[in-house]
Amino acid sequence: MDFSIKAVGDCAVKVQFLQDVTPQLNRKIKIFCNRITELNIGSAVEIVPAYNSVTIYYQPFKITYRDIYNKLKLINIDDSSCKPEKQQLIKVPVVYGGEYGPDLQGVAEYNNLSVKEVIELHQKPDYLIYMLGFLPGFPYLGGLKTKLATPRMENPRRSVSAGSVGIAYKQTGIYPVESPGGWNIIGRTPLRLVNLTNQVHPFLFEAGDLVRFYEVDEVEFLEMEEAAAAGKYNAKLEILNRKGASANDQQANRS
Amino acid sequence: MKGQTIFRVKKAGVYTTFQDLGRSGYQRFGVPVSGAMDTFALQIANILVGNQRSEACIEATLIGPELEVKCSIAVAITGANIQPQVNGKSIPMWQSIRLEPGDILHFGKLQTGVRAYISLAGGYDFPEMLGSKSTDVNSGFGRLIEKEDTICGHPACNRKKIGLSKQLIPTYDKSIDAAMIEGPHQANFTEEARNMFFSTSFTVDANSNRMGYRLKSETCGIQTSGQVWSDAIPFGGIQIPQNGQPIILMADRQTTGGYPRIGTVISNDLGKVAQLPPQGEIKFHTISVDEAQKQAAEREMFLYCLETFRKGIN
Numbered sequence: 001m002d003f004s005i006k007a008v009g010d011c012a013v014k015v016q017f018l019q020d021v022t023p024q025l026n027r028k029i030k031i032f033c034n035r036i037t038e039l040n041i042g043s044a045v046e047i048v049p050a051y052n053s054v055t056i057y058y059q060p061f062k063i064t065y066r067d068i069y070n071k072l073k074l075i076n077i078d079d080s081s082c083k084p085e086k087q088q089l090i091k092v093p094v095v096y097g098g099e100y101g102p103d104l105q106g107v108a109e110y111n112n113l114s115v116k117e118v119i120e121l122h123q124k125p126d127y128l129i130y131m132l133g134f135l136p137g138f139p140y141l142g143g144l145k146t147k148l149a150t151p152r153m154e155n156p157r158r159s160v161s162a163g164s165v166g167i168a169y170k171q172t173g174i175y176p177v178e179s180p181g182g183w184n185i186i187g188r189t190p191l192r193l194v195n196l197t198n199q200v201h202p203f204l205f206e207a208g209d210l211v212r213f214y215e216v217d218e219v220e221f222l223e224m225e226e227a228a229a230a231g232k233y234n235a236k237l238e239i240l241n242r243k244g245a246s247a248n249d250q251q252a253n254r255s
Numbered sequence: 256m257k258g259q260t261i262f263r264v265k266k267a268g269v270y271t272t273f274q275d276l277g278r279s280g281y282q283r284f285g286v287p288v289s290g291a292m293d294t295f296a297l298q299i300a301n302i303l304v305g306n307q308r309s310e311a312c313i314e315a316t317l318i319g320p321e322l323e324v325k326c327s328i329a330v331a332i333t334g335a336n337i338q339p340q341v342n343g344k345s346i347p348m349w350q351s352i353r354l355e356p357g358d359i360l361h362f363g364k365l366q367t368g369v370r371a372y373i374s375l376a377g378g379y380d381f382p383e384m385l386g387s388k389s390t391d392v393n394s395g396f397g398r399l400i401e402k403e404d405t406i407c408g409h410p411a412c413n414r415k416k417i418g419l420s421k422q423l424i425p426t427y428d429k430s431i432d433a434a435m436i437e438g439p440h441q442a443n444f445t446e447e448a449r450n451m452f453f454s455t456s457f458t459v460d461a462n463s464n465r466m467g468y469r470l471k472s473e474t475c476g477i478q479t480s481g482q483v484w485s486d487a488i489p490f491g492g493i494q495i496p497q498n499g500q501p502i503i504l505m506a507d508r509q510t511t512g513g514y515p516r517i518g519t520v521i522s523n524d525l526g527k528v529a530q531l532p533p534q535g536e537i538k539f540h541t542i543s544v545d546e547a548q549k550q551a552a553e554r555e556m557f558l559y560c561l562e563t564f565r566k567g568i569n
Contacts, residue, residue, distance in 0.1 A: 010519075016439070061556075065548060137285055203284040
């Protein structure tokens with residue numbers, strides 16, 4: 001496995017993978033993170049995966065850079081003992097357009113598509129969550145159809161509602177909390193991406209999960225939103241094994 | 256269990272929040288660490304009143320709050336010198352102080368530093384979110400302390416008066432030289448850009464806050480080449496956006512960023528960066544990871560010994 005290790009200040013170390021950013025690399029990074037946890041390296045404070053790197057935060061008075069470097073260097077996840085990871089697919093209901101997606105028309109016009117085509121194309125792929133960042137629970141999704149790529153808005157909105165689904169360049173994403181933002185908003189999900197009352201899974205998404213959008217109408221959206229507010233709506237999850245077959249469907253206890 | 260009323264807030268100050276050592280463990284979900292900007296001052300404030308080092312304190316910024324005391328308490332004030340006073344009389348910093356109901360704790364003019372910490376013997380009663388009491392407004396964790404707020408706590412009052420020796424009290428300069436470790440994006444800086452960075456004295460822009468310190472220089476800026484993939488960004492990371500004016504990433508930084516970083520300020524020097532006022536000046540020099548970690552271990556040993564010593568005299 002090809003990676004380099006660099007100090008990031010005196011309390012962190014970055015493992016930089018040299019391959020291209022692909023779903024395969026994302027899976028390797030996930031296995032790599034699990035291995036660091038299993039080995040309990042330097043009682044790592046935090047492990048933060050990104051597109052093609054993993055940053056490990058540690059306490060320099062518990063382990064030195066030299067020692068953590070030597071331990072990380074030995075990690076080999078290419079050998080056959082590394083079992084394929086199970087992967088979760090989270091189904092995300094979206095009401096497209098109208099007051100929930102004020103930029104849907106704009107995205108359609110920019111790409112010379114009909115609104116209906118935009119909605120269909122947006123639901124087509126299973127998006128891979130490469131990493132979380134920007135805001136608590138915000139997923140960086142890979143896999144948007146290039147036909148839907150649309151530049152960021154010239155004048156960002158002062159406030160975008162929580163749950164808003166947007167497009168910026170070749171990315172699509174979901175705002176977990178109300179925030180200023182410059183993405184083109186095409187719809188909204190009633191799901192809560194962050195739910196601090198859920199002690200076990202306060203976050204709906206994790207790096208390495210898949211996301212599949214499906215359209216709901218306004219009535220369904222409002223029902224789901226009400227249920228979600230009362231803590232009675234759970235996202236639909238599927239556990240996939242790595243060959244893509246659905247192992248089982250479940251109404252998981254996430255958010 | 257709800258605590259007793261400790262303070263009624265008569266004036267809030269300019270940016271007054273609860274902070275502890277931060278919300279760690281959730282960066283992979285995009286949750287910023289947040290926490291005290293000057294962790295050394297926070298830990299000393301707690302040790303002086305016999306608390307756990309990680310307990311939450313009130314962090315006051317530039318202009319302190321005015322607090323009416325509601326019960327008998329012991330506090331300690333560390334960090335920036337904003338002329339703390341009780342009923343109009345100056346009180347010493349870096350030592351535990353007894354306050355009685357009716358006392359007014361208030362502040363004067365900023366002398367040195369930016370952020371002061373007010374610890375409470377026994378600790379404040381404030382809800383934890385994801386294991387931390389730190390306020391992080393941008394991420395939806397809590398809000399600023401406001402006028403007319405009631406601040407509660409679990410006062411432990413029978414505390415001996417204790418202070419930090421004068422020679423151990425940090426000084427906060429308006430012009431600092433911060434040590435940093437280079438990387439991780441060395442490849443995105445030419446030798447020329449690197450030389451310019453280390454020879455420039457930068458000014459802290461007024462538009463600096465708990466998320467980041469924006470630096471300015473007279474020069475045309477530090478040029479970067481190529482793009483970087485977003486990665487995790489640490490406290491003290493020095494990122495160079497396209498305009499070439501560096502930003503030092505501070506406590507409320509986002510978890511990941513996509514600008515090239517020329518280096519990271521060492522953990523021991525973050526306190527003096529956090530206490531650097533607007534228009535303050537900063538230069539950088541590099542040190543080795545070994546040396547930085549030696550310093551970090553010495554500081555940890557110092558805090559550990561002080562904490563142990565303090566526990567022994569209660």
